Amino acid sequence: MDMEASGNIVELSGIHKRYILKHALTGIDLEIKKGRIVGLLGPNGSGKSTLLKILAGLIHPTSGTVRIDGRAPDANRKKQIAYLPEIDHLYGWMTVDETLRFIAGFYDDWQADKADELLATMNLDGRQKVRNLSKGLRARLKLIVALSRSVPLVLLDEPFSGIDPSSRAKIIRSIVSEFRTGEQTIILSTHSVSESEPMFDDVMFLQQGSVRLFDSADNLRSDYGCSLENIWEKVYA
């Protein structure tokens, strides 16, 4: 099948991931359409981060096949993907400006003007040392790093974890306004369902390493007759 024509940015089949003592993913078959904002929901340990890392090409599945934009993973894939990790991956001794310049050096698709714009809208001071930023400000910086690239696939692992509500609102606003309809796909894992609900096209509920539900947010709401937040309560009860 011609994957390009199928309009899927991500195609996974039979993905298993086993760590030494744990089955993190147990048979994921998944097609994600281009141009969507997809919410990846699930409790701790359900496999969200593992799935995102596999898509980012940072770890390999124990078995199964991964296709990103119709192609098998290779070194070039990283040029098409921006990934925001859950961990703190930025150097504390750099300033915000230095961080952005440093990261810009890795990517041909870096948009310096976009980074400046985001810096201003997210109220970050470029002269501050990363080490001295609050958790909320560091999270904003991580998001700037991910959104300043011009790539078809953006993966955000828990962009809101441990972040105050005003930073959350700012981050959601930036994701929505920077989203390039039709060209980009965003896959975002989160626990903050109620706040992120308005921005999702599609939603996936993971449970113990497999996909429990995956559909458009509208379909899920109409099937269950309630919001995603309340569906969460039902699914993980």
Next chain:
Amino acid sequence: MQLNFNNPQPIYLQMVDETKRALVRGEIAPGDKIPSLKERAQMSNINPNTVQRAYQEMEREGLTETLRGQGTFIKNDPELLLHLRSEMAHIAVKHFIEEMHGLGIEAAEIERILRDQLSKEKKEG
């Protein structure tokens, strides 16, 4: 704007209805420019694809028109308001009647209750 994510009605249709209500209430008028897709998405943190779907639906229903390079406008059609007003009134009345039927109340009694309540409210003014 009040979007209700617990309402099984899709969000884009809720957005269309909200625009209709704003028109009927006079908060916006025929010929008014409405926010661009991007502005609209940003104002409410709503997914741009959803906003786009709402805008397409409004255009399809003849509520709005898009002028190239100028933006999206509420159609400048004097009939539009009258039409919308009666459409929304009918929907509200239908809901009301369904609710009353659900309580086992039949037409004659509905009429009586409605008349009584209206005259009571008129007096209280």
